[in-house]
Amino acid sequence: MNVPGEKHLIRPYGDRKDDGVIQLSFVLPVPCSEKAKEAAASVAKKLGLSHVLVSAMEKAGEDYSFFVVYGRTHMQLDYNAIEVPVVVHRKHGYDELNEAIRRDLGRRIVVVGACIGTDSHTTGIDAIMNMKGFAGDYGLERYPMFRAINLGSQVEPERLVAQAKAESADAVLVSKVVTQRDVHKEDARALLDEARRQGIFEKTVFLFGGPRVDHKTALELGFDAGFGPGTKPSDVANFIYYRLLERMGRAPPPQQTAHGTQDATVPMTGEKLGDTL
Amino acid sequence: MNVPGEKHLIRPYGDRKDDGVIQLSFVLPVPCSEKAKEAAASVAKKLGLSHVLVSAMEKAGEDYSFFVVYGRTHMQLDYNAIEVPVVVHRKHGYDELNEAIRRDLGRRIVVVGACIGTDSHTTGIDAIMNMKGFAGDYGLERYPMFRAINLGSQVEPERLVAQAKAESADAVLVSKVVTQRDVHKEDARALLDEARRQGIFEKTVFLFGGPRVDHKTALELGFDAGFGPGTKPSDVANFIYYRLLERMGRAPPPQQTAHGTQDATVPMTGEKLGDTL
Amino acid sequence: MAQLFVDADKIARARDLARSAARGVQAFIDRHTTVSIERTVLRLLGISGAGSRGAPLANLMVDRLLAAGVLQQGAAYWLGRALRASPGKDPLQAIERVAAHPEKLPPLSPAEHEQLKEEMRAEARSAVRELQGRIEQRKELKRSLGVGSFEGAPWKYVIVATGNIHDDVEQAKAAAQQGADVIAVIRSTAQSLLDYVPHGATTEGFGGTYATQENFRIMREALDAESRRLGRYVHLTNYSSGLCMPEIAFMAAYERLDMLLNDAMYGILFRDINMRRTFCDQYFSRRICAFAEIIINTGEDNYITTADADEAAHTVIASQLINETFARLAGMGDELIGFGHSFEIDPAREDTLLREFAMAMMVRKLFPKSPIKYMPPTKHKEGDIFFSHAYDVMADLVAITTRQGIQLLGMMTEAMHNPFLMDRYVALKSAAYVYRAARHLGDEIVFNPDGIVARRQREVFDKALALLEEVAKDGMMAAIGKARFGDTARNPEGGKGLEGVVERAPGYFNPFLEILEAKA
Amino acid sequence: MAQLFVDADKIARARDLARSAARGVQAFIDRHTTVSIERTVLRLLGISGAGSRGAPLANLMVDRLLAAGVLQQGAAYWLGRALRASPGKDPLQAIERVAAHPEKLPPLSPAEHEQLKEEMRAEARSAVRELQGRIEQRKELKRSLGVGSFEGAPWKYVIVATGNIHDDVEQAKAAAQQGADVIAVIRSTAQSLLDYVPHGATTEGFGGTYATQENFRIMREALDAESRRLGRYVHLTNYSSGLCMPEIAFMAAYERLDMLLNDAMYGILFRDINMRRTFCDQYFSRRICAFAEIIINTGEDNYITTADADEAAHTVIASQLINETFARLAGMGDELIGFGHSFEIDPAREDTLLREFAMAMMVRKLFPKSPIKYMPPTKHKEGDIFFSHAYDVMADLVAITTRQGIQLLGMMTEAMHNPFLMDRYVALKSAAYVYRAARHLGDEIVFNPDGIVARRQREVFDKALALLEEVAKDGMMAAIGKARFGDTARNPEGGKGLEGVVERAPGYFNPFLEILEAKA
Ligand code: B12
Ligand code: B12
């Protein structure tokens, strides 16, 4: 029923089309009892669900009850109204991209990256920068036309920025994996402040990545782009190339997307994402 | 912090007290894509959740996506405001109850039961009525002071009522397990209509039970009580005894409860219920 | 891998007992017919429509013949007479005519009589030929596509049960796309007690969707398309069970279904259908399945959802041996008999995984050539979907390790509702993981021949043997009368549908039975 | 049950190689001390407070001594000197005084020198006696209560990590009530790189809660109460890891913790801590653990969260043998060495359950007397919590079947956040089910000696042996330099904390080391 222009109303679907079925689970800080069960039901009702069924009340502790609840929401979404602009840039393959860089920039692109703050989850940044790459996709180090310097884990902003400056890097790649109480955002901001302090903010491309990073947040924080789970090095390589071209006034600016930058350079495949999320 | 009279505000609890964390899962009738993922996030937001994290988007079919979502609700519940009146009747043990019946009624209580309509889920009614009982608790048949006639499965209302009339039963026990599209309620209503037609509605106690039955609904349907999962035969035996006393004007009417009648005769233990739900 | 720790003579002995128990019943079957057998004959002869108020023509005709007290001749015979008496008339009216005053019919000369039968036999042969053709199409498509996730993996069997055939199709397609090998459309609760098969596409059922020929067609058509797209054959199954076993068997064969739930005793025990009726009906329905190469699934799993799975385990084995005998008597090859059993032991107990392994291996080995149908936990499922899922995963492990043939995947919401789309997805994904992770586990491990598992097998089989001794001594019907199966007692005169059982007249005529019995 | 398919000589050979590789390092260790060893000595001597800006007194003192270039004498010696130089003064000021101008100190006669050491030794003995007393309390309580779900069941180990010790207590109690046997309070990400131990109760951490002596006390107190109520002893564990290994070992011993994550190489590889520093620190920390009968958990699981679990499996085995040697050199008995490994093979592959069985059985059998610490799937966890849960359940099955000693229960939300209360509940309930269901499975099954599992064990062990040959030849430090472990290269001069390593002076004095080394 999806006629462009028209509304495309959708609702959650359990047993029958549009029945609005949703499953919930949560803990309430009260012991199991009929009263607790009633409380769980009212949580669901307050969320606007009808046909509320508290299918499980489990003793998660003497003062805690765990609930599994089913109910039906009556909301509708107009699927056509959901905005996810996809950038039109064609994604280059490995050789093609190296060739394009040679042709259009005439030099190697220098990128410096690290997992910053106290975070030592390097597998993410390694997947992007090191030879090996990720999911069969070569890492930046492997590209003849990239010079990739990976500083590894627990790198303080000062050091990362200084290094980037020293190498007069085209792009800085920042990874954060630990997100508890939004420490990833704090660290990301600290990094950009440092970049301003050392005066490389304007002339450098800043990329932010991690399992809980998305393009939108990254932009809000002041980065050029954000890369979430399932990112391939080639997505990043393409993005940097286009962004540099654009800074040279040689390419259409990619529209901002509300999402991980798989789709900032390629229309993305949900499946893939589903798999790696 | 639970001072009677005062408010006792509670919220779902995941990582830290009152963080309001709730887990959701549901299917949307659209293929996996960044757009679908955004739609899933807006479902959660429309439910009033913040910190929405779509942790999984899975291909549940070419035109269906399955989502797991975490978010935080900002609602608060006043736990003290939740009403679950508990009846004060003391629950008699097996011997004690037989004795009480002998003393107070001076005769055996006659109960006729069945699983009605097209429903052939007899284990529930059997658990209540047959010798064996349930979870180590003797069935009514075993009580010297009960005469329990179990008609089994797929019994039409006419037959059950006629039988009850013939036996001049004190109580009629009705079981329904299949609930799809509320067929259990339809059948329950049909039974009471039949009882009225055959003129035994007034003088007989009607009990309704099944995994999706609760006291409240049962009362709304016109039954004397409703019994949900985990019901023990002894709960039922006690309830009938008290209800008959009361009809003889000999006992305080049990307050209505919003719940399965474990707590209509005994303060219930969440655990137990948690286990059998 | 599967190991059997029971000694061979005991097994041979048990089979003999099952055979002799069944023999008595078979003698009865051979002397009787039923309304639903005769309706099936008429359907085979092309009587497919429904009357004004939706009653199938086959029912209207057979009812007349029964009322007129002439059914024992066989419906095929009377249809022949009727058409000859009023040529060109519409069959129903023709039947009504003859049924109104059968005595008034001009007697036939032996030659005419023979000729009439020959005509009907010719009709029957061409009907059978057409049916054969449709069955070949089904087999052809299957041959041309892959089957199952990998060699030796159980077929992943899931249920759809929305009550609405069109929603069912949606959900079946989604399930197929996520790896389901078999789609079962569960019937509406009421249907097994209907003494007719509803007509046309249906959109309202309770706990399931009505089994109708049109619904079969719609679903099979959708699955054919899906199978082609996926390059993997997706099977369809339904229930040849209740008061219309043979009719549904015919419709299923005609609409190219692959399997049918079909049990010699389920209807008797769980639906209180008269035993004589069920025994006669199961025979003819299985004759059709044998011809159509439809895999039947027996219903022993039901015993242990009612009685305690640990205590009643032996009734499962005994019943399977009985089902085996009846199926063979109906001409079915072992490869078509999907023996049912399940993973149902109360998870609150200890070593349940070992006890489930014991049963799963024993059933697997007792019927080496048969596609065992393995059912998931249901009775002890909880509203705690996370626990229920973990519980199902253990069943997946036993299924792949012991190489069950067809696994009905457990649903984490079993305790609440008919499977939702997401429930099926979750089950399919985890089953695929477990199959993959444990793919060769069965070839790797050997159980201790004097261990818990081995002892458990012997204990269960000994009890099954004792039960069969008793059944053979008292006879099937008496044993059922003593509640030996599924904790339920039934007597030969009780239950629904007895009125539809008729002793065959000496001249009883059933051209299809002639063909099917000849074929075997 | 667990089977080992590797031949004994190879195993013996591997142990020899590990020993000779470690010997070189141990020689280095015996010639050096570190700031954190010396801080620990001071803490043992009762220097427990913190200075104005929260800096622990022990740090302030040791920093002075290091700056003054006199630490190689041993902090205990200088504390003695200082107190004797300015009697009655507060220790910090006294130390500052001597550190200001050590050269100005009047020289001691040999007799005085001996006397001073004797006094400090006496102090040390009484400190050790007090410590001993507290350790006895812990053992006493444990003796008086039940331990674990049943004989032979792995201890159920869960993590709390809210960042706030008071929330941690809430969650730990709930977990204990639902069957947790071990509570691990995960540290804040930053802590391993701090060259001091924060002071007091803390309520803000990232990815975990700071390890402080006060936090230890608060949690242990809560668990003591809970253990008594439940009649089941609930263990507490934390991390003796990073730049403060020995100090935390002491605090843990003092606050009656039962276990500590403590690895000879983890800090080097995963926190880029200087290897000399870590080798020295791990030695003294393990001396303390040996004395306090604290079970250590090694961190080999980390290798396979970074490298591919299937390809790097041999590094786990090699590292375990090295950890074993170092632990024994520090006087630890096998029963105190909890070797770490994990269920981490990519679930997208085939026969992963078999390959996990191979590893789990091999580790179990290589260290028969040790409480193996089994970690759950983490790296390949998905946001699909239902799948993740199924995946964890397979790890539970391997854990109970192969009788791992301590199982860290997998969390269905591993890919998203630190465990929530409900995540732990779900994990504990399912693990209890799997343990129950498969309780005796291990005694029942035997793996094919030439099968996939056996071959996999041999393959992995051969690679481990080859790696150890190399390590023994080049020496530990060189091997680490070549990224032989955890895919990470480190050099002896690199990493954090090298400045805190000092060569011991000939007269180096450490009364506790004397006692602890004598004890062994
Ligand atoms: C492996 C791992 C570890 C390893 C890390 C080894 C290493 N060298 O990286 C070890 C064992 C050391 C470890 C330790 C800890 N971990 Co850890 N760890 C994990 C684990 C299991 C997997 C992470 C991983 O490797 N993913 C695979 C990589 C390839 O995926 P990725 O990081 O998302 O990267 C991809 C994209 O995000 C993107 N990307 C990432 N970065 C960048 C950067 C740029 C510029 C670009 C363009 C793209 C990009 O591209 C990559 C490829 O597609 C996760 C749980 C999980 N399953 O996610 C927990 C997890 C991340 N760890 C966690 C924690 C808390 C810790 C500890 C702090 C626990 C503790 N207190 O001790 C410690 C300390 C670590 C520290 N100081 O930072 C938590 C974080 C919770 C939170 N959200 O805050 C998690 C989620 C586990 C949990 N549920 O508690 N961990
Ligand atoms: C066992 C079982 C069967 C057995 C029944 C055997 C028998 N003799 O009872 C068999 C195999 C025959 C069966 C068949 C079907 N079943 Co069925 N079955 C179940 C199962 C697995 C367990 C039910 C059970 O025995 N519970 C144990 C008893 C003791 O619990 P209980 O009924 O809640 O009773 C307790 C309380 O509720 C209370 N109580 C109950 N009744 C009464 C009455 C009174 C007066 C009182 C006081 C108390 C009381 O006391 C009892 C003790 O505490 C459930 C799934 C599940 N795990 O719940 C599905 C389930 C009930 N079945 C279901 C369905 C759909 C069917 C079928 C219709 C499927 C089909 N289309 O073929 C068929 C047809 C049945 C029919 N015609 O009615 C659905 C119902 C969905 C829904 N909510 O509508 C379920 C939930 C499975 C599912 N998820 O799809 N089933």
Ligand SMILES: Cc1ncc(COP(=O)(O)O)c(C=O)c1O
């Ligand atoms: C053989 C058989 N027939 C039928 C059914 C379904 O029940 P109904 O008779 O209501 O269709 C089952 C249920 O499992 C079964 O095993």
Ligand SMILES: Cc1ncc(COP(=O)(O)O)c(C=O)c1O
């Ligand atoms: C031995 C060891 N120490 C410490 C840690 C925790 O990391 P951190 O050093 O950040 O405390 C781990 C993680 O598993 C570990 O295995």
